[in-house]
Amino acid sequence: MTRLTPATAPPGTRVRAFGPSAPVGIVHLGIGAFHRAHQAVYTQEADPDGAWGICGVTQRSATVAGHLRPQDGLYTVLQRDADHTRADVVSQVHDVIDGSTETGRLTERLADPRVQVVTLTVTEKGYRPGGAVGRLIDGLQARRRADAGPVTVLSCDNLSGNGEVLSRLVLDHRDDDLAAWAATNVRFPSSMVDRIVPATTPADRDEVARRLGVDDAGLVVAEPFRQWVIEDRFAAARPAWEKAGAELVTDVAPYERRKLRVLNGTHSLLAYLGALAGYPTIAEAVADDSLAGAAWQLIEHDVAPTLAADGLDVTGYGRTVLERFANPALRHRTVQVAMDGTQKLGPRLLGTIRDARAVGHLPRAATLAVAAWMVYVERATTENDLPLDDPQADVLREAVGSSSDLVAALLSLEAVFGADLPEDREFRALLGDLVAQVRAGSIR
Known part of the structure; x- marks a missing residue:
């Protein structure tokens, strides 16, 4: 078939110069x-x-x-x-x-x-x-x-x-x-x-x-x-x-935090849990009531309290986000969203966890998302049926292969978790429990 070019483009397409000499701003x-x-x-x-x-x-x-x-x-x-x-x-x-x-x-x-x-x-x-x-x-x-x-x-x-x-x-x-x-x-x-x-x-x-x-x-x-x-x-x-x-x-920060923690955080949660459950797309993952419930718990109970001082609507925004994720026409692949986890966990999930822990709250859904990432990495390494597309993929494989304690092995990655979270006993205990539940497929 003929390729799209200025000569073959639909009527009304703006035609202009292209290439090294074209005007660029x-x-x-x-x-x-x-x-x-x-x-x-x-x-x-x-x-x-x-x-x-x-x-x-x-x-x-x-x-x-x-x-x-x-x-x-x-x-x-x-x-x-x-x-x-x-x-x-x-x-x-x-x-x-x-x-x-x-x-x-x-x-x-x-x-x-x-x-x-x-x-x-x-x-x-x-x-x-x-x-x-x-x-x-x-x-x-x-x-x-x-x-x-x-x-x-x-x-x-x-x-x-x-x-x-x-x-x-x-x-x-x-x-x-x-x-x-x-x-x-x-x-x-x-x-x-x-x-x-x-x-x-x-x-x-x-x-x-x-x-x-x-x-x-x-x-x-x-x-x-x-x-x-x-x-x-x-x-x-x-x-x-x-x-x-x-x-x-004048200040983008409140909008950034809301988007990273609500949209991107729930995207990652659904990606890891969805991929582990065999759902190819985010829309299929959020159609599972248990996964949708975990996503809403992340928004309402974990994220919203950490963003109250910003003055933006968090739960209304979160409802819109989940409606967008449910769009079946997009077919956004869970394994695509799951890539680069070592770079994404911090801004998407660990900030919420740290802010919640600072006021004595133990954020279960945000921790569940981290547990799902850990099990995803483990399965991608040991069973090789999921892609591990991450700039630290070799480090992750070595960590998983060198210890029988998955939580300890991955929490030891200071570049991802810092020095504080591995020392938080309550968080670590909850993370261990949730890893076991995700492995067993029993998050319902």
Whole structure:
């Protein structure tokens, strides 16, 4: 079948320049499915004239570049809920760079004075020396030398205080010239992003081919719901994202905590328990009354009390989250959500546990989610019937294989659990009991 290109795109698709010479105002590090279904959509809706073209940068693989370059950056967002489906072609990506091989071209883009915003979705594991952060530092150093003007660096990853985290990584690089320049010319606002974007399947591609009459290698699938809360602190110009529904606020932190602990925390709980119970998707997992009950207990009894001082509606938000998870059209795979657990447990679940323990509460559902992760790791290691997709996979396998006490072995990973939780006797005892229940399949 004919591939999606400007020549074959549906009527009304905006046609514009694509490639190294195309005008770009935003460089995005980590042009995966989430960015294409979220920030790029907001930007297109806020930028009808195409003045804020995006240069998308791949991280570890050139796959997305191979998908989008032959299509001049065009791709489809297939939006689904239980009753409706729509397919929209997005044309906001004006260039694509393979970050693993085209580092010189990336540095040039970051030093271009026309670029005034850099955004990132590199996942939790991307916030470490080297990788995306190292490429960003190289680009900012080149920008300083070129006197290319101020720039805003906007993290869109699931990290508490993501702007502050990114700022520290950049400014602690021990380059005094860069730090002094950045103090005047760079801002690192925080943001909170939300949209469920499951992995694209061959059936999704077939549906778009039927609807549009073209083959789209860059297709992404998403739910109708979306949210973007942005700290209104910019060093230079930006797209009018608020025209597309983004919320510009003075403090993102309450929204971040609510999303991480309610949505992402229950997502992880359902992913681990669901995968262990044999449910392929989150929608099937939340359709199980016992798993849905555990998710609601996490929201109402564990998370909500820890967020009371933030002044946001937690339980109403939680009901909306569970309704979204139940959307059967998304087919968000449990094992996809289960990946990178060592990076996700802290912001999603352990913060809730620590806050609850500080006031003497023993959070049963949050601890159940940790127990489910432990049993998931054990089963992925010993039975090899579940994928263990984690940057610390080798460390986890060694820990599981070196001890007959699963709880002790995994709690000993200080990078995940710190020094405090392993010393909490009540928490440790409850965790042991819940691990035994999860192993026995008796959480009901």
